[in-house]
Amino acid sequence: MGGWTEILPVSFLLSSLVFVITLGIGAFLFEFLRKIGCRHSLERNATSDAFFEDPKSLKKVPCPSIFDPAEKYISLIIPAFNEEHRLPGAVDETLNYLQQRSVSNKSFTYEVIVVDDGSTDKTLKVAFDFVRKYNIDNFRVIRLGQNHGKGEAIRKGMLHSRGELLLMLDADGATKITDLEKLESQIFELAEKLKKLNMSSETTAELSRNLSDNAIAAFGSRAHLEKQALATRKWYRNLLMKGFHLVVLLTAGPGIRDTQCGFKMFTRAAARKLFTNVRLKRWCFDVEIVYLCKQLGIPMIEVSVNWSEIPGSKVRLTSVIHMLFELVLIRLGYGLGIWKIYS
Template sequence: MTEPLTPPPVVSVVIPAYNEEWRILPTIGAIATHMSARGEPWELIIADDGSTDATISLVRDLRFANLRLLVAEENRGKGNAVRRGMCAARGKLVLFADADQSTPIEQFDRLAALIDAGFDVVAGSRAAQGATVSGKSLTRRVLSRGLRAVVSRGFGITVTDTQCGFKLFTKDAAQELFSTQLVNGFSFDLEVLYLARHLGYRVAEVPVEWIDAPGSTVDAAKVSMQFLRDLLRIRLNRVLGRYRRARPSERFGA
């Protein structure tokens, strides 16, 4: 809180935020409590997405020595916010987590164990066996199952839940994947996992606890339509070679 890190952080935690004035301080408090208890140097990055409420001022007023606030001049989408945060991270491990803490920060330890086992990307999952899901509406459950079927058949991604906002990366994987990623909307998770598969990163999925946070402004039906449009956009980007131009890599295969 008061002393800047001398060694580089072991872990960077990236939180995208857009008009989160009611949730951002409790979220920062929960993350700080758990991550500090691990006894490793770590940093917190709040990647603002053009908030128009008090989110920015609340975070600035904390004046925490190891908290960085990245401010966007305008709202450009969650994918853009996460990209800026992940590319700015200095930790050996980089966690992306949603501001609503639907997946509690305590689940971090499960993901970190698989990084220690040799994986490059670990996705928290609400669909994997052993996951605990509370408060998810019937509409969201039906839409999620439908979208998972489309992703599995059309993209060959083995992760059953691409959209859970809780994913851990090695620094190298985070830097390459997020500097290549192009989608600015909610489908950026899918794009990152798609790129990870083609770039040869080892990807694992781990069941997590997930609670539908009150006050969510996500319109499930609207987001699902955007998701389907982004599926086509990702395919088009691949066909046109836009990912190769964004970050050349001879490992990017079919």
């Protein structure tokens, strides 16, 4: 009997300790999620005083809103953090392509928006050199002042764009800019299908003829390159990626195989719904977008794109840990109803 009296208190203390730690973690997560939700509500309702700087005239140009009617055919949003070396080549290739299309098709109007995410190198100078060369109507720079994360940089760019179509792409030029035509054509094709389907339905209103009013998202994908990537990457990186994809599947559900490709296109209506709801500012905003598309009923298309690995990746082991934490936030934030979805 003496042995039991000694064992029971120890096991009880251990159980109590585990309970207290679990309760503390739960309280921390709840408060963390609540603060993110409160911050999002303030940002959502705040009147934006953002502006673009014109280095030619030295004037400040007020930023447009995603709620305004479209003024351009397409907007390209490039998030940039310390990209002084990779940005010039990617932007040159992008602008050459855009200019060629605009010459052959006068209705193809465009803007490129570089969002400087608090860079500490010469990224901002490089970006403003392009504004001077191509003028502020076609090339614009948003300064975030301090580093917030890729998700926040893209969100800001999307909310201040003028295009009917909005494309996010990385500053490294890993995806060929000509592949935007693949996403573009798939969006048009799906819009036509939905329009015909809804025209034959008496219970559903007809889709607008204006493309920007139809909510559709197209995701560039590297899933077709997976076998090649598995063969060239280290075994531990493959293990981490497999584990990450499993957690993504459990978080956002099936449908999109490659959520992390930085080449995504949205109609204006889709961008308006998605980027006024996105809360994550760093790594897993892509997964949150997929989750929101499903919750808001926005059709998604996954399109294979050409992609090549460019030196200078900012993904580290700590980044993977941060990603997993953000996936937990998505699951809990929306699952527990702490984060509201606005339609």
